Amino acid sequence: MRVAKRCIAALPPSKELVADKGYDSNDLRQWLAERGTKAVIPPKKHRKVKLELDAAIYRQRNVIERMFCRFKDWRRV
Numbered sequence: 435m436r437v438a439k440r441c442i443a444a445l446p447p448s449k450e451l452v453a454d455k456g457y458d459s460n461d462l463r464q465w466l467a468e469r470g471t472k473a474v475i476p477p478k479k480h481r482k483v484k485l486e487l488d489a490a491i492y493r494q495r496n497v498i499e500r501m502f503c504r505f506k507d508w509r510r511v
Contacts, residue, residue, distance in 0.1 A: 435462045442466075450474050450488075452495045 438457055451466055452474045458481070463473045474492050477485045 435459050438462060439465060447471055450491060452492060452498075454495075 435457070438453075439462065442451065447469045448471055450472045455476050455478050458475050458478045463475070463485075466473045472488075474488050476487050476492065
């Protein structure tokens, strides 16, 4: 999560951060909370205490994923 923190720290704090299960760690969630950012990250299956997820916001992640897919389609240009 050190690399993720460095990438996120380069940006101004946002209201929410949407990420996939790969970024689910207590350390990252705590760091985001200290920045005033709400973590919208689904919990991994092995978590004993399941954390809540704002499903409506997480569904919007699909829009960003599709945008990056389109960028990859046009990489020759």
